[in-house]
Amino acid sequence: MTYLSKTITDEPDWYDKDLSDFDDLQSSDEDAIVEKQLIHSKQKTSIIENNYHGKDYPFDLWYLIAMYIAPEDIGRFALICHKTNQIVNSVSFWISLFRKYNKIEAKRLTRLLVREHLSIVRTYVIKSLYQTYPLFQERFDKTNVIQKEPHFLLSSRCIRIWYSKRPTQRDLYNYYFEFRFDNIQQSKQQDIQIQAISSIFQANNQSIIDKDSYVLHLISSNFVLIGPYMGMVLSQITLNVSSDYRYHKLKMWFDSSRSCSQKSKYNNSVVIIDPILCLRIYKWDGFGAVALVHDNTQLPNIEAAGIELASGRRQKIAYRKKTTYLLSSPYTTCTKSVSPTMQAMFEYYNNTNYGYSEALCYQLCGQIYAYEQCGCVNPILWNGRKFYVSSMNRVIFAPLCEYDNKCYKEAIGKLLTSSPLMNSYCSECLQECVIKNFIIQTSSLSLPGEWEMEKIKKFVENSTIPKPTNWSRTWQDEIRKNYLTINVVRETSTVENSTQSTTMGVVDLFSNVGGQTGLWIGISLLSIMELIEMLYRLIRNEFHIIRRKIQANRQ
Known part of the structure; x- marks a missing residue:
């Protein structure tokens, strides 16, 4: 057996070495x-x-390196050593990442996030990265190409067909097929998770799409001329792989009867769409209301602060008000003034007397930058399409971009991640001097009861409310879908006010300056008098000594 000998030598620390000393x-x-x-x-x-044991670098050096790690490389960075793993599992690391890639939200939420647990902060920052970081946005767009297999649509009736061209660089086409089951209960028995229809799709088609309908949305790179199959039944459907094994191919047979035969009676009643780049199914069954409690001087932000209330229940909304008052300049940078850009938008609301809003200011500066880059604005913020452009010196009523247009998304993402652009376009977006919040608590009960159904039925039948054709058979389900009661109550009459005050006023400042000045002047005067007295005593003592010597010499 051979033994391995080890030699231990004294080696200086890493910060005492030169570059040539490293191996x-x-x-x-x-x-x-x-x-x-x-x-x-x-x-x-x-x-x-x-025998090689590596270099043990200090924690601070790893922390400085972590500031330059891209979001997609965080996992690999955490696996380097124990110290890097400890840095990644710290709140400060995720807060710095949040400030780097989401500057607007970081200004408002950093003070709140630092108090939260690591898991909450990490989850919130990762969600924000999927909205602002381009690489994560691209990953999110590529997911769920085939959302759900459409075989459950068999025996449903085609109500409507339409298509449109997508505003992209390559030629892509949208195909929409609206299906509805003749027996409504049959569609309810399908226990599947179907993606909710998008807000833009609702806004453009909510007046024509029937309730309890399914919309099959297909995206293809080829244009296919589709025949008039409205009113026919979907007898067979197949979803296979395309011939190039890269995409999917959808084939649908339509028939005039409900029999699901292997082949349709009509050879021409077949729709083949190949290739399928995206397949999604939307369920049009969202019923309810959106409520929002806000101050009369606040612009309603329904998309962000709205409360969704389901139908078939009695909803109760209890609120209490909280107001925060901040000091104006020079103590803080808050403002109350409404900019010309925001005032132009308020004119779109018939000159309603709304006050300044920081969130609205950031939305408008993003719309202005998107308009200058793309010629259109974010369609989700459709109410912010009228604004004042300082470079043109006029008010613009901008057109809305198509929802699938990536230009406005890339423009807003570029604005949020660029400090010079933020300082140029969003320099007026300061904090509000008066912040009014409404703390909401919601609760609900299942309504209506069986004893109320007949009364509601008589009320509907005697009113001008439009009723479905099968009202006599489905009136109970229709009432439960459309019945909704909302009670808004004030939880307390006490308003919680938080006022920011100065720790030292003008009077206190002069009083402190005067007191400090008088104290130091008094101390200086006493010191000078003591110094004069000491000099006088020294001179007098020397005089007496000299006098004694003179008298001694004379004797």
Whole structure:
């Protein structure tokens, strides 16, 4: 048996070395592998031992390196060593990442996030990265190409067909097929999760799409002329792989009867769409209301602060008011003034007397930058399409971009991640001096009861409310879908006011300055008088000593 000897030498710390004192890691790894053999009587084994132990860099150095790590490389960075893993599992790391890629939200939420647990902060920052970081946005757009297989639509009746061209660089086409089951209960028995229809799709088609309908949305790179199959039944449907094995191919047979035969009676009643780049199914069954409690001087932000209330229940909304007052300049940078850009938008609301809003200011500066880059604005913020452009010196009523247009998304993402652009376009977006919040608590009960159904039925039948054709058979379901009661109550009459005050006023400042000045002047005067007295005593003492010497010499 051979033994491996180790030599221990004193090695200086990393911060005491020069660049020439560091070894090459690759050459060190090659020289550090030593192979030794253990010879026994029955078997032979070989052990490879590595004498290279690596460099132990301090925690602060790893933390500085972590500031330059891209979001997609965080996992690999955490696996380097124990210290990097500890940095990634810290709140400060995720807060710095949030400030780097989402500057607008970081200004408002950093003070709140630092108090939260690591899991909450990490989850919120990762969600925000999927909205602002371009690489994560691209990953999110590529997911769920085939959302759900459409075989459950068999025996449903095609109500409407339409298509449109997508505003993209390559030629892509949208195909929409609206299906409805003749027996409504049959569609309810399908226990599937179907993606909710988008807000833009609702805004453009909510007046024509029937309730309890399914919309099959297809995206293809080829244009296919579709025949008039409205009113026919979907008898067969197949979803296979295309011939190039890259995409999917959808094939649908339509028939005039409900029999699901293998082949349609009409050979021409077949729709083939190939390739399928995206397949989604929307369920048009969202019923309810959106409520929002806000101050009369606040612009209603229904998209962000609205409360969704389901039908078939009695909803109760209890609120209490909280107001925060901040000091104006020079103590803080808050403002109350409404900019010309915001005032132009308020004119779109018939000159309603709304006040300044920081969130609205950031939305408008994003719309202005998107308009200058793309010639249109974000369609989700459709109410912010009228604004004042300082570079043109006029008010613009901008057109809305198509929802699938990536230009406005890329423009807004570029604005949010660029400090010079934020300072140029959003310099007027300061904090509000008066912040009014309504703390909401919601509760609900299941309504209406069985004893109320007949009364509601008589009320509907005697009113001008439009009723479905099968009202006599489905009136109970229709009432439960459309019945909704909302009670808005004030939880307390007490308004919680938080006022920011100065720790030192003008009077306190002069009083403190005067007191400090008088104290130091008094101390200085006393010191001068004591110094004069000391000099006088020293001179007098020397005079007496000289006088005694003179008298002694005369004697």
